[in-house]
Amino acid sequence: MNKKHITESGVFDILKERYANDSILVIATAKDNVPSMRCVDTFYYDDSFWIVSSLHANYVKEIQGNKHVMISDAGHNRFWCNAEVIGHPLEENNLSIREVYMNVFHHWYKEVNDESLDSTCFIKVTPYKGYIHKDKLGYKFDITEDRVIVEGITHHIDVKLEPFW
16 A cells, blocks of 8 residues: 555546546436436546536536535546536636536537537536556545555456457
8 A cells, every 4th residue: 555645646647638528427316315326428528527418417516505416437447526517608607617528529529519508517526535547556635635545456457358259
């Protein structure tokens, strides 16, 4: 086991490498202590995951009532986060992040998102702790406490199985 500070651990670099492009991840929200999960199209930028959605979506309403969410790649990588609805893509304060969306989702952003609707919104999901692995190392991190524990992985998540046929 090796303890490190978050900035020297490489966690942010791994997050960028894995999720800076168009990524489908699972987001878990809760309402009245009842959890629900769904897949969202997202990307990691400026230390947060970003989602474009609608204020009418149930998970967006749940975020407005409870900012605590989890994001996962449905594997072993998982992140406890605070989420917030940032507002409409065409609001002045969102124009710079909108440009990032347009670059990351350049093939489909305009086809799927109707910015003429007042309900279209950006969601910022910022991890404060989590677990990610790379190259047979697991990184358990807590950003609020500036702590990362790095341990070697000996179980199945990094094993590459050869086809048996």
